[in-house]
Amino acid sequence: MTPGSSGGHGLRRRTLLGSGVGAALAGSAAVLTAAGPARPVAAAAEQTSPGPRTVAFYGDRQAGVTTPPQTHTRWVALDLARGSDLADLRRVLRMWTQDLARITQGVPPLADHTPELTLDPAHLSVTVGLGRSAFARLGRLDLAPPWLRDLPSFATDALQDRWSGGDVVLQIGSSSLEATARVQRALVRAAGSTTTSRWTQAGHRGPSPEPSWATQRNAFGQVDGTVQPAVDGLDDDLLWRDASSGAWEHASTLVLRRVAMNLDTWEQLDGHAKEAAIGRRLGDGAPLTGGGERTPPDLHATDADGLTVIDPSSHMARAMPREPWERFLRRPYSFELPGADDVGTLTRAQTARSAHGLLFAAYCADAHRQYVPVQRRLAEADLLNIWTVTTGSTLVAVLPGVHPGEALGERVLDG
Template sequence: MSTGSDRAAAGPGRRTVLLSGLGGIGALAGAVGLGACTSGATGSTGAAASGGSGGGADALRDASGHAKARAFRGERQAGIIETPQTYAVFLAVDLPAGADADSVRRLLTIWTDDAEKLMSGQGTLADLEPELAAVPAGITVTVGVGRRVPELTGAPVPGWLAPLPAYKIDKLQERWSGGDLFVQVCANSPTTVAHAVRRLLTNMGSLGKVRWQQRGFREPFEGPGIPMRNLFGQVDGTVQPDVTGAESAMLWIGSQGPAWLAGGSAVVVRRIAMDMDVWDRVDRESRENAIGRHLGSGAPLTSPADAPSTAAADLDAKTPLGFHVIDDGAHMRRARGDNKEKILRRPYSYDDAPEVDPATGRMSGLSNTGLIFVAYQADPLAQFAPMQARLAEKDLLNLWTTPIGSAVFAILPGAKDGEILGQALFG
């Protein structure tokens, strides 16, 4: 994955765009439309798909300095290997009881067109406020399906396209779990995300109903010295597979999967509640011990406190008293598997208003905080599930974290020219 450097370079650009927007929405809208055309014509998907190395300062800006649009068409969908944008909405849709292959196809026809327009900075069809789409802010729209979709179209269903095994730490709620279709909308402007989600759902009409929707954010100023941190303060997403190189088969489905998923992927979305009130009681050393890393740098506890987060951990190192320096229950030790279990994490924090207690009609507690764990991989049962099983068995972080939602979706291949997303599902 890309490092923080391109984000640092891009950050000021993003803000510049917002400022320039004050000069007149109309002018901005017109210019961005033209900019989108340029990026589409030059096939910027290629640069985006290179995992950020081709990004640099232009990752978020076009030649005019405007917030950049991304090309939609290609072998693979966008929104997976690009540097995660700052704001995201994840949503699952249920198909109605009478859904069939034709109605699914019509929905994917609509969303294909919507995604292509939104990613180029245009409003969708029937959008009376296309100005809200005119700052693309690096928006990506990524679409997946649950097992009901291939079942309806008669396509083979991979074994992993099902709920994950039950783990003893789970307290899953229906309101955050499952779904027949999945949409991930990410951008560096929350306004852009909100408008895109509204358009996608409005245009869906009666073809589907929202099952759940999760809103997340990352560190807007992520860059050198400013990592993505979850709301426990932990540096997140430290170790990632080399998805553009030798380990790309861990991310993308190739000949090992059904033909309709060639070029696609799989995503696991887990909503992890974080008990901030209990975490407050824990001293800093215990917090670091729970994860096996320095909170400040994210480096393993066997490295100096100012080492890079990617420093190799010495899992055998012991204290003078004979205990492992990296605790036997430390999250990093328990998460570590063999080299076949790598996943591409794209996590977002959530920090919503506390839930309302129905008994009193008032908010309960001080916080409603956690992590939207989003991980892409080729086979969740082979990659995510063994890791999660180890963590469910033993992980000090389980004291403060509770999975309350879980869903698995097949991420469709990209739509090439003239195709809709999921084209191969329909023969």
């Protein structure tokens, strides 16, 4: 049922809108949170001894997926330049591997003119992914994994090229904003004329200065990322490709969605209206049916008037997995655009007017099986669509990890 339709919970939606918003604004869904049986997420041990704070670079899988989210993350999309071939891409990935093996451990790369800035990587991790467009541009779609297919269009999207796509995508995370900017510059410089810059999107989370899987609050004040797959190996089938994927074993998939949030109209709502749209209490993130943040919601509970306590079109109700595999690992970050105009209503024709939003990163083994069904439900009837619109979307295959002597992408690009 859509937000503007009639039905058992339509009156409450009209009340919700009447409390602060005169008309429903068209927008797009974004998976801002989810609900369902909570699973504990194991956080990787954090280094507390003096000296560089490092994240291991080598391993079967790349860092930055199950690594606890750092305070700052930026995603950098590059396109292969005209005339670049497969050998050029391999060369860039080889150089990046050599540099990242050093930078992430606090060791300056060989061609570094300011090595003193590399001494503390501050939990730096860099994750490298390839879009389907990279294989198409090289004329080698035969090398693309079969599960790397473009996402379908969603009715509520208002995607812009300046925030979407990319042949090569880097996720650069660190507790230091300076480190993320410095590593971006180093990697783009190393790629040279093989690539051209497409976009950069930078996000932050807090308040902890240390990496943590603790839930965060987005710009709506909503507790974000309550229900997550386990990262200790229990839910590996949801996050990583297995041996049946051949050379792509230990790969993953990144879905990055840029969600503009209309704070002007959201802030006109009272607390009850906001909670009705979300399906959770703002104060502690608990479902409206009670308990704590990780208490499973009761979607069938009714109030004294016989209406469901949790609106079926609330964000939480729409985001709940219908099948066991409809789960994915969320790494949400907030963004602001300094100096941007955040006045007026947010419509799909005026998406640039919102200076605030969410960079929603989801990791999973198969986006079409795990992510797409959830996003379709949200696009159909999520109350938060009134205040949000998705302006950017990117899907990439996260390359398998590497061991000493290997290069990123070496096995999957062997063609």
